[in-house]
Amino acid sequence: MLLSPLIQARKRATASSADLDFASGLMFAFGADCTAEVRVEAHSVCLAAALGALSTPGTLRLPLPSGKLIAVRRGWVVEAGDWLYGALVAPRDVPLNQATQALYGELFSLVQDRNLYRVWNYVPGINQLTDGLENYRHFSVGRSMAFQAAYSDNATARMSAASAVGAVEGGPLALAFIAGRHPVQHIENPHQVPAWQYPERYGPRPPSFARATTVQTPAGMAWFISGTASIKGSETLHPGAIIPQMELTLDNLRALSAKMNLGAMLDRGATGVGARRHVQVYLRHAHDFSVARTFLEQNFLSAHDQVLYLHAPICRADLEFEMECTYLPEQR
Numbered sequence: 001m002l003l004s005p006l007i008q009a010r011k012r013a014t015a016s017s018a019d020l021d022f023a024s025g026l027m028f029a030f031g032a033d034c035t036a037e038v039r040v041e042a043h044s045v046c047l048a049a050a051l052g053a054l055s056t057p058g059t060l061r062l063p064l065p066s067g068k069l070i071a072v073r074r075g076w077v078v079e080a081g082d083w084l085y086g087a088l089v090a091p092r093d094v095p096l097n098q099a100t101q102a103l104y105g106e107l108f109s110l111v112q113d114r115n116l117y118r119v120w121n122y123v124p125g126i127n128q129l130t131d132g133l134e135n136y137r138h139f140s141v142g143r144s145m146a147f148q149a150a151y152s153d154n155a156t157a158r159m160s161a162a163s164a165v166g167a168v169e170g171g172p173l174a175l176a177f178i179a180g181r182h183p184v185q186h187i188e189n190p191h192q193v194p195a196w197q198y199p200e201r202y203g204p205r206p207p208s209f210a211r212a213t214t215v216q217t218p219a220g221m222a223w224f225i226s227g228t229a230s231i232k233g234s235e236t237l238h239p240g241a242i243i244p245q246m247e248l249t250l251d252n253l254r255a256l257s258a259k260m261n262l263g264a265m266l267d268r269g270a271t272g273v274g275a276r277r278h279v280q281v282y283l284r285h286a287h288d289f290s291v292a293r294t295f296l297e298q299n300f301l302s303a304h305d306q307v308l309y310l311h312a313p314i315c316r317a318d319l320e321f322e323m324e325c326t327y328l329p330e331q332r
Helices: 096-111 135-154 242-259 286-299
Strands: 003-010 021-030 059-062 067-072 075-080 083-089 115-124 161-167 174-180 184-187 212-217 220-228 277-283 306-311 321-327
Touching: 021 174, 059 277, 059 306, 067 083, 083 096, 096 115, 096 135, 096 174, 115 135, 115 212, 115 220, 161 321, 220 242, 242 286, 242 321, 277 286, 286 306, 286 321
Parallel strands: 115 161, 161 220, 277 306
Antiparallel strands: 003 021, 021 059, 021 067, 067 075, 075 083, 083 174, 115 174, 184 212, 212 220, 220 321, 277 321
8 A cells, every 4th residue: 555645736717727726735645546646636646655544544634725727847836825745756867866956946946935844755775775775865865965056054053854765666756845935944853963063974965854843824833844763863773672662652753842842742722622743654564563552642642633553664774753843823
């Protein structure tokens, strides 16, 4: 089964061909019958990735403002006032680091003077080796070079929350993103080395993302927690042990929550009636699903959360578990 980040659009009855359609939010759909190529079906962009849903329903919808859906060279974007969101796919006929640099260059040309809020990356064969280097590290080289080319010495200040999980081996690199003109703050975890300061043993260039991003919107603060796992400093702890990895992951989320002034566990203002956190959980091994679901229901989740459990290749081969969390206040 495949993961497909989709920009779900609804037809506006009076839309002309120049206006195209209006989109109603960013939808992540799992188990759809997708290829590894971008395509438009009922005005949706389909991006294949090597993940399968372990829970139902197999969708997670982020409630973003409606806006004009526009075709661009590598996919589609939605312009919705101060918001911009969309999905892009890289060509498959170039090395991964070059494809990554080109795709991020395209992203930055679309974002222009806006701030990045969140990026979801889908990296083909993420843990496989190409020319002696793991594909995630090839991806990190290209992403870092694109940030440097676009923002020079200010690159680290422009790095938002992000995640990277495995796409179909041999398929294209793909990403989904949210950006806008609202004020942002990119947050680091005091228990972890910033990813962009990782030592060289993690690759020729370090990953380019922040641990979290907060956005001050007119409707209230939105926040985006990056893919978070069992890492302290820069080291993976508890390899092969799912429960200790989940425990350390929650410790990292508690540290972020305290730094962001979001309560004991990302729960200040986000768990009442009408509020909803959007959680994606990535498991390297499908047989860990029941253990992970029980653990998170007892230690993190509330009745109002929207959560998906996914069978997923994760960016480090020694990680069994990763999770991310998003909160978007209703935009009026």
